[in-house]
Amino acid sequence: MAPSVLIIGGGMAGLSAGCFARMNGFETEILEMHTIPGGLCTAWNRKGYTFDLCIHWLCGSKPGTALYQVYDKLGLMEGRRFHHPDSWATVRDGHGNEITLYTDPERLYDELIRISPDDKPFISRLCKDIQKLSRMETSVDMTILDIIRYIPYFSLMKRYKPTVHDVLSEVKSPVLRDLLTAGFGWEGQSMFFPLMGLAMQGAKNAGYPIGGSLPCAEAIEKRYRDLGGTIRYKSKVTAIITEKNRAKGVRLADGTERYADYVISCADGHTTIFDWLKGAYCDDTIRGYYQNLKPFPPIVFISFGLNTDLSHIPKDLTILFDNPVEIAGVKQDTISYRNHVHDPTLYPPGKGVITTWITADYSYWDRLPYQSETYRIEKDNVGREVFALLCQQYPDLSERCEIMDVATPMTFVRYTGNWKGSYEGWQVTPDSFFLDLPQTLPGLSGFSMAGQWIVTGGGIPGAVLSGRKALKQMCSDLGKKFVY
Known part of the structure; x- marks a missing residue:
């Protein structure tokens, strides 16, 4: 009889784990508390508009790369079309200064020199490094050969491991320095993370999948079902059952219990370790991760359905x-607006969608009674204020908003159970640079973890590969040859 696996979570890690488990002969059941697959890789429809939460670009979208082959095994690439943008973002300050961060290093060089000719040495090196990074391919298994292939990039990893702020402190022009800092992301984030994303976009290896996030999740779910896997929705786990220090199954919110030979949690890491397992299988190292590593902050995600053409607005605009x-309750230095003009499947003809997010204070939203009148009023106020800031840049939009949708950190908690509403796990900082957290817990057998709390940087690749890695290790433990 084939060994059985219970997989907690039907997000991208859980779907990946399920597919690879089926490919390797395991009986599988995925338990997902929502009604649809994908977890955070999702979107929702409102009055003919689709508001997409997740994929801005998909690393590994280039045919022939190792990641592409993994996606292809999961059914993700069948019939998938990609849009390859010519820029990472456009950044605009309050004094009329503006730069576009082109994905082509030569165009980027010209753009940055236009702002600050005095920074030519820094700009020249940056653009040459981006060109070099564009040839770096993400590893799937990190073999000795992969490590050898990475050797030419070690100096770049060292150079850009420091924070965005620290790397850009070399820039002489305060205007250019501020614009680049705004364009390259979160405070405290390692510069290597956004730089690698820009380089992969330039190599056409990080395209945007037309149709957005949810169809990608649905494609992998279809592959999983075609392989004979079972998925149960509206199945919220409340505890992991152990016996003699071995995972034996799970208890659901309705009181029922499900049992299997192995359990893989692809759910929130903090909930898994400290709630479902009561912290019984945790050492100081693991506690240290959750105490000291820096998660992506909670956000308020705001979407606008607009009754007008948006082709005059940049694809990604950071103000x-x-x-x-x-x-x-949070001071915003910048707001980045994403114009989905490149994907006409998300809106009716002649119209458009703009989405944005702002950093949030989890406690601010947690103390508001969920779905109360106070909560709804605050959501509406936030949405209107963020839209007004956009209209300061584009007054023609002021009367064009047909629908506004606001998702708070509590929305994330409700639908995905993410710790403190964090949308993408651990940030890539100098302290967490290329850190992989353990997928097993000390003292507990028959159990492993996968998902964005196992790798830094979050995203689809990390989730998918961690699900694959969990099955590869399981096969190794059983003396089975891993397939794919």
């Missing part, structure tokens, strides 16, 4: 404020 704007 840098002269003075921080306080929204829902």
Whole structure:
């Protein structure tokens, strides 16, 4: 009889684990508390508009790369078309200064030199390094050969391991320095992370999948079902059952229990370790991760369905404020608006969708009674304020908003159970650079973890590969040859 596996979570890690488990002869059942697959890789429809939460670009979208082959095994690439943008973002300050971060290093060089000719040495090196990074391919198994292939990039990893702020401190021009800092992301984030994303986009290895996030999740779910796997929705786990230090099954919110030979949690890491297992299988190292590593902050995700053509607005526009704007208790130095004009499947003809997110204070939203009138009013106020800031840049939009949708950190908790509403696990910082957390817990057999709390940087590749890695290790433990 084939060994059985219970997989907690029907997000991208859980779906990946399920597919590879079926390919390797395991009986599988995925337990997902939502009604649809994908977890955070999702979107929702409102009055003919689709508001997409997740994929801005998919690393590994280039045929022939190792990641592409993994996606292909999961059914993700069948019939998939990709849009390859010519820019990472456009950044605009309050004094009329603006740069576009082109994915072509030569165009990027010209653009940055236009702002600050005095920074030619830094700009030249940066653009040459981006060109070099564009040839770096993400590893799937990290073999000795992969490590050898990475040797030419070690110096770049060292150079850009420091934070965005620290790397850009070399820039002489305060205007260019501020624009680049705003364009390259979160405070405290390692510079290597956004730089690698820009380089992969330039290599056409990080395209945007037309149709967005949810169809990608649905494609892998279809592959999983075609392989004979079972998935149960509306199945919220409340505990992992152990016996003699071995995982034996799970208890669901309805009181029922499900049993299997192995359990893989692809759910929230903190919930898995400290709630479902009561912290019984945790050492100081693991506690240290959850105490000291820096998760991506909780966010408020705001979407606008607009009754107008948006082709005059940049694909990704980051506005840098002269003075921080306080929204829902958090001072925002920047707001980045994403124009989905490149994907006409998301909106009716002649219309458009713009989405954005702002950093949030989890406690601010947690203390508001969920779905209360106070909560709804605050959501509406936040959405209106963020839209007004966009209309300061584009007054023609002020009367064009047909629908607004606001998702708070509590929305993330409700639908995915993410710890403190964090949307993407651990940030890539100098302290967590290329850190892989253990997929097993000390003292507990028959159990492993996968998902964005196992790798830094979050995203689809990390989730998918961690699910694959969990099955590869399981096969090794059983003396089975791993397939794919």
